[in-house]
Amino acid sequence: MAKTSELLIGKWDTLHENGVFDVKRQYITRHEPKATMPSRLMRYNDGAEEIQRLIKKCETDNEGFRAYGSRWSMSNIAHQADNMHQNNLMYLDLEIEEGDMHPDSEYEHENIFFFECGSTIKQISQKLNEYGKSLKTTGASNGQTVAGCISTGVHGSAFDTGAVQDYVVGLNIITGPNASDNVYLERHTKPSLNDAFAHGINARVIRNDELFNAALVGLGSFGFIHGVAIEAEDLFLLDRYVRRIDKNLALSLSKTLDFTNSEFKIDSEVDENGRPSRPYHYKVFINPYVDENQYVIEAMYKKKYTLAYPDPFTKIEKSIYKDLIYLLIKFSEKFPKSIPWFIKSLQKSILPEITKDEEKITATLYETFFDAGYKGPAFACSMGVAIEDSERALNALVKMTKAHPIPGIFAMRYVNRTEATLGFTKFHKTCVIEIDGIQWEKSKKIPSLEEYSRFMIEAMQSENIPFTVHWGKSMDYAFPDLANHMYGNNVDRWTKCRSWLLSEKMANIFSNDFLATLGLDTYKNVPNDFIESLDKNGQPVHLIA
Structure with missing residues (x-):
């Protein structure tokens, strides 16, 4: 049987020390050892029963329950004041046989994989490599768990690909303590796995695009995501170049992503x-x-992947222009430790010179976005805008930052549109403008992080630029009507889907301060037939009670 450790920790913090937060207890669940329970499917199902036992205990005690992974988020999205479950030891993967595929599936069987919630991007990449496969995209590093990535909308800058959640094809969600509270959810227009597979993990099947897209970026509040089915692709290589180019050319490309007709060319x-x-x-x-x-x-x-490429790690380890916070930390090393002095130094310094090692690096996706170079105290704020608004948005944020300087620098990345109802990469092509840096204390000349992030929102609103914010990054989430301003009617659709999937008691159990601050914890009475399980043509298969 799976066993859970219960720790009365009192305090909890994020990886980048963005807390500290009060919490009563931490749960850590470990699967039955393989030696005594050889079947991965049995261990997976046994783990689900243990999670349901914990949820039942929270229901009895009238307390909240929330899962978290690698503590990567810098917001308080992962925090729950009562009970927090660490998922990192739940990293099983289940073999997908050809007979597990749905008869109407358009996916290639060899590209569909199923991973447990606590599997990190690194672990998944290593497993896929055994099959000659790769993830389609990742974030800037590989330490996040897959459930954490999709719950917050983690992204890279593969602008024709999307974010991590966009290659998820199925979700196994535990929504309560009862047998019927184990759900396998996927899109009805893009079915992947068949009912027999779902029944094998003791889950009832719901195929519905509306519900799937709402739960996809569920902010940790649609239940306990136990397993994730993903679509991988053939292993590939990336040729990476770092260059200095004309500012106007860089911004022009930012607004169009039209490289074929641009002056930017690598020979x-x-x-x-x-x-x-x-x-x-x-x-x-x-x-x-x-x-x-x-x-x-x-x-x-x-x-195209080939074995004949040099070991990339000798160059990657020396690379400065990796993730933004690592660049900022390396940049700061030559300046005084005082934050005010560091800001003054930033105001007089260009970014570091590009080293010879950065000129070209060939590596797989897994090798390119490898272990994080820095895991200490840090902050990060990210906003998404349509690429057409990217230059205007950057100018507004730069102007505001010069007026309210903080120890950070900007980057712009680009992501294809997500189908997730509250996915922050919602624009046809989203430009993600992010500022990362070193934590600081508020002073007369330096605003607090909360104040600075509020200034970011106000800068966008004053220019009438539609925007979103990264759910896992620092931001003034208490800004009035923020969720509705960013997502409009999608907020109502999302809360209705959540209310349909969860009982009111379970909705409260899976809520937290983050959700309440945004007004997304609202519970709505929706009819049973609000969501139906549909076939590929959109016809009801059966009504789900």
Whole structure:
């Protein structure tokens, strides 16, 4: 039987020390050892029963319950004051046989994989590599759990691909303590796995696009995500380049992503007519305090996998232009430790020179976005805007930051539109403008992080720029009517789907302060037939009680 440790920890914090938060107890569930329960399916189902036991205890005690993974989020989205469940030891994967595929599935069987909630991006990538497969995209590093990634909308800058949640094809969610509270959920228009597979994990089946898209970025509040079915692809290589290019060219590309007709060209990355190739990934680094004529950009080009490429880690380990916080930390090393002095230094310094090791690196996705280079105290704020608004939004944020300086620098990344109801990469092409940096104390000349993030929202509103915010990053989530301003009618759709899936008692158990602050904990009385399980043509299969 799976066993759970109960720790009365009192305090809890994020990986980047964005708390500290009060909490009564922490749960850590460990599966029965393989030696005494060889079947992975049996251990997976046994783990589900243990989670339901914990949920039942919370129901009896009238307390909340929340799962968390690697503590990567910098907001309080993962925090729950009563009971927090650490998922990191729940990292089983289940083999998907050809006979597990839904008869109407358009997915290739060899590309569908099923991972337990606590599996990290690194663990998943290593497993996929055994099959000659790769994830489609990841965030800037690989330490997050898959359930945590999709719950907050973790993304990279693969602008024709999407965010991590966009290659999820099925969700196994535990919504309560009863046998019927184990659900396998997927889109009815894109079924992946059949009913027999769902029944094998003791789950009832719901196929419905509306419910799936709402639960996909569920902010940890649609229940306990126990397992995730994903679509992988063939292993591929990325040729990565870091360059300084004209600022106006960098911003023009930001607004169009039209590389083929641009002046930006890397000689080895052209088509048969000598025109620039379209990269897989594009990122821009910006010091907001210095008016530079050139910006540092990172471009990656997707290539067919071959074994014949040099070991990339000797170069990757020396690379400065990796994730934004690592760049800022390396940049800060030559300056005084005093935050005010560091800000003054930023105001006089261009970003570091590009090293020879950065000129070109060939690696797989897994190797390119490897272990985080920095895991200490840090902050990060991210906003999403339509690419057409990217230059205007950046200018507004830079202007505000010069007026209210903090120890951070900007980057711009680009992501394809998500189908998730509250996915923050909601625009046709989303430009994610992020500022990462070192934590600081408020002073007369330096605003608090809460104040600064409020200024970010006000800067967007004053320019009438539609925006979203990254759920896992720092932000003033108490800003009036923030969720409705960003998502409009989608907030109502999302809360109705959550209310349909969960009983009112379970909705309260899976809520937290983060949800309440945003007004997303609202429970609505919706009829039983609000959601129906549908076939691929949208016809009801059966009404779900």
